[in-house]
Amino acid sequence: MEIYLEFESPIKELRQQIEKLRESEKKNGVDVHTAIEDLERAVVEKTNEIYSNLTPWQRVLVSRHPERPYTLQYIETMTDGTWVEQHGDRTVKDDKAMVGGFGSIDGRSVMFIGQQKGANTKMRSYRNFGMANPEGYRKALRLMKLAEKFNKPIVTLIDTPGAFPGLEAEERGQGEAIARNLFEMMRLKVPVICIIIGEGASGGALGIGIGDRVLMLENTWYSVISPESCSTILWRNTDHKIEAAAALKLTADDMLANKLVDGIIREPLGGAHNNPNSAALHLKEAIISALNELEKLGVEERTQQRIEKFCAMGVVQQ
């Protein structure tokens, strides 16, 4: 870990102390291993303390941590060399912000689909910052239909700051593409599991987010708008993003409490970026356990439950 968020600075300081001790050990030959052990324990405790008390805004920051694993990294780790990536929507082009293809997990072939962000400046632009165009949503739907045809379950990994609001996106029907996915995903005959692994922003996230199980990694957010945009619209400037993050109730705990998602997947100590392999393992276990439950249901029963679950969302006064 090299990049620290502001609220992680106590962890950074402890790690720096450890480094200094190691250097002095090399230079002076002094035995410092007990001191290092103490400091390493302190790192764990501090990390635990900080990560047990994250504010909603801090969770948003963790969800966007530049070292956080992205979709392809999770898929590759979970499928262990069996992943076959597919491209294209068969109509316009291949959207680099949306990836998909089959891979094996626990002896099953699974269709994995997800938004993909880039890890460096060049790749961020190549992946359009994880903001899909209509062809991305249509590529996703094409692959879902393929999975349905061969009776394979679908797992979507959601990580997007939103659907791309560009000129061509409007020309090619961004609204229709997302709407079509919502409608079609409701009726897919195979199990569908959707997992928010980073940012779950609005319709762009929901466009691959209709599933029998919708799960959130612990340090992610899911809402109708980003805290920054919410602040801009409701407070007329971006100064209120921290308040907006709290008001939107966008954390995994809040979303679960409001029954808008079905479960939370715990992240390793200090967040997924601290131990991507362990995070991928948690993800894999959650997927297998959900698949085991969902495969017990008949097609009719499963789609019925899926539709009824979404129909029950909302709170009104009669």
Next chain:
Amino acid sequence: MSWFTRKNKGITTQNQEKKEIPEGLWYQCPECKHVVTSEQHAEHDWVCEACEYHEKIGSLQYFSIFFDEHEWIEVAEHMKSADPLTFTDTKNYKDRIKTTIAKTGLKDALRVGFGKIEHENAVVACMDFAFIGGSMGSVVGEKFAMGVDKAIEAHCPFICISKSGGARMMEAGFSLMQMAKTSAKLTQLAAAGLPYISILTDPTTGGVTASFAMLGDLNIAEPKALIGFAGPRVVKETIKKDLPAGFQSSEFVLEHGFLDYIVKRTEMKKRLALTLSHLK
């Protein structure tokens, strides 16, 4: 429109509505400055006779245009927004709702009516932009759902007139999931083999466009309406260029293949009835 205060309780006729317009009120078209009496303007379905500018109108006006004899039963007329997230920005959401109800006389941003269009049963849902920008919260989703249920029960078409700025931010996650909920209900309508007609009016953007407004068996629009997913300001900021003339207009959306046809409001009912007759 203060003269438009008729409360609909069960079946209520609306025959006198047009005569209730006080004399001496005038309407000036904001586009071409053509002046007519408010009565003439209403007779012409709130469309300018000179330049065909379509004034933004609300659900009661649309119902008066669509339903035979202006008769219809309102579905879930008393339903109001709750405040599931106790949301506060510069104002708290509860107060915002209260003030908006008082100011507009509307309960929320969607009204649902069941009546007849050219002698055939139909459920019409219609959004009201006057209510927090026609934003979609739990009430919009739930009323839409009840409208679909009513259509399935009466075995008749479901029509939705959209006019919305998008999500109801103060309901955050609940608002987002109304996109899923309305789409889920439309799968049930489709399974029952019943027509769903989406009518897009000025403006239809955001989460409404990205859910039920684009899912019609037919998507039809009034002329020159703004229709899009991202609002024009956001698109402009993204591309850092001026937008081409007519971008995101009904005509643009038709040209790009996402509408079945555009029809003037004054001819909408006839065209709609004709369309529905082919889907029986």
